[in-house]
Amino acid sequence: MIHLTKIIAAILVLVAIALGGYAWILSRQPKLPPVATASTATLERANTKTHAVVVAAKAIPAGTLISADALRVEQLPLNPTGSFKDATPLVGRVTVLDLGEGTPLQEGLLVSGLALRVNEGERALAIKADEVMGVGNKVQPGDFVDVFIMLKSEGKDIDRSQARLLLARKRVLAFGNSSVDGMQSKTADGPANQTQRMETARTAVLAVPVEEINRLTLGESSGRLLLALRNPTDLSEPDPKLFADLPTALQPVASKPGDARRPPLVGLDRAQAGLTVADLVTGGSVVPGGIKRGTATQSISIPGQRQGTTQRPGLEVEVIRGDRSETMRY
Structure with a gap:
């Protein structure tokens, strides 16, 4: 018994x-890191892909310049079309609509x-164009042109017709279907460009200082405008x-x-x-009634009529609107 024990x-x-x-x-083996227990929400966030999107950091009213402090970048689960990842290119842009805080900024x-x-102080103004007026449709967006006006008088007074420079060195923003914001190549020969070149331009859009718009609008309605293409380096x-x-x-x-x-x-x-048509035509030297500024009315004796004060006939200008002709007296 003792032996068994x-x-x-x-x-x-x-x-x-x-x-x-x-x-x-077992003590000599490296310890394994503890298994982390994640909640369901954490797992869902880990499995959802996010995108960096620029949003409004505060309310931005429509028509105002965007400042740097009005933008921030957030990680969103959606990437809206036309959105931005970097806020730098957006500083100085102008919004079309009122944007609330947190609204993603999009190009639209x-x-x-x-x-x-x-440019500041300018306005974009469209005038009627045709092949002759547009230098044989050779005018391109971005070119500089001189605007000439032709005023035709009645046939009896051909010497009173006039043609003169109306505006000098104006920038062409658009001509026909092409414009400077379309970024179209002037030398492209693709089918789309060939079709576009075959179409006669109907309008030309010029950048005009706001104080000169009256001259251009009156000139277009009172006579015929011609564009003269000039070298852009000619200042x-x-x-x-x-x-x-x-x-x-x-x-x-x-x-x-x-x-x-x-x-x-x-300016404004x-x-x-x-501006009046009479001053545009005469250079401001004739007042209504045909009297030159600074001169007195002359008394003319007409046989068979009572003597009195009669005004000299003023300037007569024929205004051409399409196929219609109208004579205007000043």
């Missing part, structure tokens, strides 16, 4: 030694097109000191005694003051 004790000692050795071996929500090619323009400014149709309110002298009208103020 010793055997069992020996076996237990051996088992203990084996277990101790196994434990020592920003002002684009020909309006961005108009010559008429000397404005050679001729006096044309009088305006509206006169500003007279200054009160003691007030500082009002400066000459410029001069455009609002307007």
